[in-house]
Amino acid sequence: MELAVKTLAGKAAGNITVDDAIFGIEEIRGDILQRTVRWQLAKRQAGTHKTQTRGEVSVTTKKYIRQKGSGGARHGSKNAPIFVGGSVAHGPKVRSHAHDLPKKVRKMALAHALSSKAKDDAIIVLDEAVLSAPKTKELAGQFAGLGIENALIISGSTVDANFAKAARNIPNVDVLPVAGLNVYDILRRKKLVITKEAAEGIKARFDGAKEAK
Structure with a gap:
């Protein structure tokens, strides 16, 4: 599958090829997504009720x-x-609400979440997410030009400091490094914005899981 790449200014910057096994799944398993979201939310629950x-x-x-x-x-x-x-x-007593979920299911859920965004044409690929200065107004204008109002933005291995500072004041926009990519945050936002580096990181993440297996 090929995805068009754009700059923050909205200009064309070529295309990239992504793995159909990650972004091209046709039948989206809602039950797998539900199990993974429930697992994520249970892990973050404090459990301090007493x-x-x-x-x-x-x-x-x-x-x-x-x-x-x-x-x-x-x-x-x-x-x-x-x-x-x-x-x-x-x-109630103080306890952990976390429960186990097989890695195979978590990996499958991430692929289905990414494929669901691709199926809905809700993925935007940027060449990079870098700003020379942390100016929120400037970044908000660029987002408006790209049609980004409610989105999860996945940067590369690290998030540019200026980009993170500018984006944190924009409502309904989350910015994460590629290592923080997760099912819940993908599904809770309308669009998924990834950089070219993030696309490579996602592929490496799935390839690493295959090698570990």
Whole structure:
């Protein structure tokens, strides 16, 4: 598959060839994408929710009502879950929400996410993402010329400092190095913008996975 390359100014800068196994999948597996997004979001969940158990509630442990003759039930202390100000029965505890997902599934999901953007004609290839000065207004004008309003921009191995500073003030635009490419960020933005260096990095990432296998 061939993709047209443009400059930030919107001028043509040739073409690049990308692997059909990464960008040309016809049948997009929504179930694979859903599993991977759920895995990503579960990993980033803090899991710091916590309620107090009976041993942690600060109330008197004195037997506040006599055992017999009150006409009510027998109670020992007021830190039981049935009392206002008492503990919580079976409440949440601090834990990790992360779960495992096979590398094969994660790799497949990334290819399907990239192919879904290519299928929707929502991929823009730039020759480079570099600015001489961190000017947000100038970059916003260039984005408007390229039709970029809501996009994930994948730079090369590193992100140009001036480009990152200029882009961070533009709403609905995320900038990541090629190593940070992930399924969730691809799907949450309408367009995917990659540089020529990023395209090579993506291919190397998949080739590396094949060699590791």
